[in-house]
Amino acid sequence: MTPTSSHVQAYLLLLPAFVFLVGFTHYPAIGTLIDSVMLALRGGRAPAFVGLDNYQAMIQDPVFWKSATNNLWFALATIPASMAISIVMALWVNEKIAGRQFLRMSYFLPTVMPMIAVANIWIFFYTPDYGLINQVLQLVGIKSQNFLGDPNLALMSVTIVAIWKEAGFFMIFYLAALQTLSPSFREAAQIEGASRWYFFWRIQWPLLMPTTIFVLVNALINSVRMVDHIFVMTNGGPNNASSLLLFYLYEVGFKFWDRGYASTLTVVLLAILAIAGLMQFFLLDRKTHYR
Amino acid sequence: MNFSDSKDRSHRLNNAGWLTTLGAWVLAIAWVLPLFYALWAAFHPAQYATSFSLTAPLTLENFSAAWQAAPFPRYFFNTIVLVLMILVMQLVLCTLAAYAFARYTFFGSSVLFSLMLVQLMVMPEILIVRNYQTLSSLGFVDTLFGIGLPYFASAFAIFLLRQTFKTIPKELVEAAQMEGASTLQILRHVYIPLAKPTYLAFSLVSISHHWNNFLWPLVVSNSQESRPLTVGLQVFSSADQGIDWSIISAATLLTAAPLLFGFLIFQRQFVQSFMRAGIK
Numbered sequence: 222m223t224p225t226s227s228h229v230q231a232y233l234l235l236l237p238a239f240v241f242l243v244g245f246t247h248y249p250a251i252g253t254l255i256d257s258v259m260l261a262l263r264g265g266r267a268p269a270f271v272g273l274d275n276y277q278a279m280i281q282d283p284v285f286w287k288s289a290t291n292n293l294w295f296a297l298a299t300i301p302a303s304m305a306i307s308i309v310m311a312l313w314v315n316e317k318i319a320g321r322q323f324l325r326m327s328y329f330l331p332t333v334m335p336m337i338a339v340a341n342i343w344i345f346f347y348t349p350d351y352g353l354i355n356q357v358l359q360l361v362g363i364k365s366q367n368f369l370g371d372p373n374l375a376l377m378s379v380t381i382v383a384i385w386k387e388a389g390f391f392m393i394f395y396l397a398a399l400q401t402l403s404p405s406f407r408e409a410a411q412i413e414g415a416s417r418w419y420f421f422w423r424i425q426w427p428l429l430m431p432t433t434i435f436v437l438v439n440a441l442i443n444s445v446r447m448v449d450h451i452f453v454m455t456n457g458g459p460n461n462a463s464s465l466l467l468f469y470l471y472e473v474g475f476k477f478w479d480r481g482y483a484s485t486l487t488v489v490l491l492a493i494l495a496i497a498g499l500m501q502f503f504l505l506d507r508k509t510h511y512r
Numbered sequence: 513m514n515f516s517d518s519k520d521r522s523h524r525l526n527n528a529g530w531l532t533t534l535g536a537w538v539l540a541i542a543w544v545l546p547l548f549y550a551l552w553a554a555f556h557p558a559q560y561a562t563s564f565s566l567t568a569p570l571t572l573e574n575f576s577a578a579w580q581a582a583p584f585p586r587y588f589f590n591t592i593v594l595v596l597m598i599l600v601m602q603l604v605l606c607t608l609a610a611y612a613f614a615r616y617t618f619f620g621s622s623v624l625f626s627l628m629l630v631q632l633m634v635m636p637e638i639l640i641v642r643n644y645q646t647l648s649s650l651g652f653v654d655t656l657f658g659i660g661l662p663y664f665a666s667a668f669a670i671f672l673l674r675q676t677f678k679t680i681p682k683e684l685v686e687a688a689q690m691e692g693a694s695t696l697q698i699l700r701h702v703y704i705p706l707a708k709p710t711y712l713a714f715s716l717v718s719i720s721h722h723w724n725n726f727l728w729p730l731v732v733s734n735s736q737e738s739r740p741l742t743v744g745l746q747v748f749s750s751a752d753q754g755i756d757w758s759i760i761s762a763a764t765l766l767t768a769a770p771l772l773f774g775f776l777i778f779q780r781q782f783v784q785s786f787m788r789a790g791i792k
Contacts, residue, residue: 227616227617227618228616228618228619230612230616230695231612231616231618231621232612232618234608234609234611234612234616235608235609235612235613235624237604237605237608237609237665238605238606238608238609238628238665238670239609239624239628239665240665241605241661241662241664241665242627242628242631242665242667243627244646244662245636245639245643245646245661245662245665246630246631246634246636246639247627247630248646249639249642249643249646250630250634250639250642252642252645253639253641253642256641256642306539309539310536310539313532313535313536314536316532318532318533318536319533320537320540322779323540324536324537324540325779325783326776326779327540327541327543327544328539328540328543329775329782329783329786330543330544330547330775331543331546332720332786333720333768333771333772333774333775333782334547334724334768334771334772335723335724335726335741335742335745335767335768335771336724336726337724337726337742337745337746337767338742338745338764338765338767338768339546339764339768341745341749341760341761341764342546342547342549342550342761342764343546345549345550345553345757345761346546346549353545353549385543385546389543390786393783393786393787394787396783396787397787442633442635445638446635446637446638448727449726449727449742452726452730452746453746453749453750467637467638467727470640470641471640471727471731474640474641474644475640475644475731480641480645483641484641484642487638487639487641487642490638491634491638494633494634494638495633497633498630498632498633
């Protein structure tokens, strides 16, 4: 095989996949950037350079800020909570524990269920008066709460669902990492008489660091893209109290059909994802992970 | 005395104490509670949906009511076609690309590899506005093909397969070359058979991801001919306030049932697949 023909072969093998990769990732990403400075707010006239008009409008849009701050809180709650729960789960089911198989299955179960489906079930949990949570609250003498209808509670309620959905998924990554750790660490710690707590903080946790960074990046990405349950549970309401950025982007793009402004919102999301990407790039040792 | 002491100690880091076990079980029960709640509501008459009584009669009526209240058979058909179409395309396209990245040295390979990895961060559903434009200019809006199109090339699959292909010993390839096998024959008879566990792992991850996918199908589909289950369920449960919990629970369980059964039967494979996919 001559060097040139091998080059050509490689390109031919890559071509079909790259048509789709470029067509639905790179091309639209660049197109979005262009649209955000070319399409006038609320459309209506032919594309012409509008500069930063859309960005100006975004900065003055209270719903954007509401969705952005909601999203920030959503991320600040879901990322640490789901990661902490997932580590605990993984440590538990990695040990000899009664009913390990059942425990593993239970933790992982939410991962295989559609978010749309489980959100429907959670609505019943949250229903005023009759929902399970409110029945328990009333039992202990607290009055029934309208979890999804109260602006102060709606965001928290959808956040809990996201944590519940994600934790078992992340558990898998920690479990896989724990199982690759050499048993000699554990034996050494046992000989030294180390406590469980000491063993975790001084040995397991540092060794799990690459997994933690990998999970962190994934959790960050998920905090941007997990919006399915919003459609079912609150529709962003009441009064945008539970609107997240991607949900708002959908509303602007496909309910108000404002392409220019929707592109601008997409640019914000792309920037957040770029930060996640750079984090992975710089925090993880590329040599060990992309070899 | 000494002996039992060291034995105690050697078990301390391995075995869970009763407090840990209790904690693990409480969490597990909290985690499956939503599913049990849905099962309860779906298998009992509507008046028992919120009250728990051991004597409540069992019924399948909610399921048949849900099945008839919306075109669920059609939605099921759509989802199955969609999921299989995406999977087949992914396996074919990504095998070819992964093979190129794993076994060829060519100009620009690392740049192309980095460009490919971008898709791990920027999923097609983030770019819904622009991808919808592309789809409508191609005339694929409101078709299953259009819903599947952006997912045909998966950076995740390419990455995973490339890792696996790289572990396959060169000697095997050289032996096949001596026999006069062509490049594609080597791929077909050496690489693909040896990568079976990776194919299985990726297939389970892909099927469960696309069975559950919602936002992009919601944007693209607007008739029952192209609506997958998730969008169908959303249309059904938000359509009308008169539908009761029991029927929505039944519909919800129907939507998740194939994956749930698959998961319960192939639990070990599922967990291992996700683990395999996670170790990079």
